[in-house]
Amino acid sequence: MPIRRIGRPGLLGLAARTAVVAGTASAVSGGMANARQRRTQAEFEQQQYEAAQQQAQVDEAARNAAAQLATPPASAPASAPGAPAAPAGESIADQLQQLASLMQAGVLSADEFAAAKAKLLS
Known part of the structure; x- marks a missing residue:
């Protein structure tokens, strides 16, 4: 019958406990870092999408403004035949x-x- 030790764990037990605690801590830390990185990436992609939408709106407004300036309005009154043109x-x-x-x-x-x-x- 082996002798059972009573009291504090021996050197091997202490090393095993330390390894378990360190492994758990690194796993939790890595998981938190991965979640933070995914969240940051998602926020970045959302910002890029919103910026692209705003740029598309600005481009469309610029095209409309250029088209309006390039073509005279159809509702502009025609000058009288005897009046001098501007x-x-x-x-x-x-x-x-x-x-x-x-x-x-x-x-x-x-x-x-x-x-x-x-x-x-x-």
Whole structure:
């Protein structure tokens, strides 16, 4: 019959207990780090999606603004046959100023501004 030890665990028991505690701690820590990383990745992807949606809205607004400036409104009253027409330079200058203000506001990109300007001047 083996002799049973009473009291504190021996060196082997202490090493085993330490290994179990350390292994549990590293597993819990790793699980928490993985969950934090997944949550951060999901938040990043959500922010990217929202930014893409906002950019699409801005692009659509810029296209609409450029289309409105490039084509004269259909509801504009026609001038009377005997009345002198307004100088074309003023309306083009006004439209160019509107385009410039849209570009400065960030609604139009430089390429869109250049395209709308070329269309106005042609």
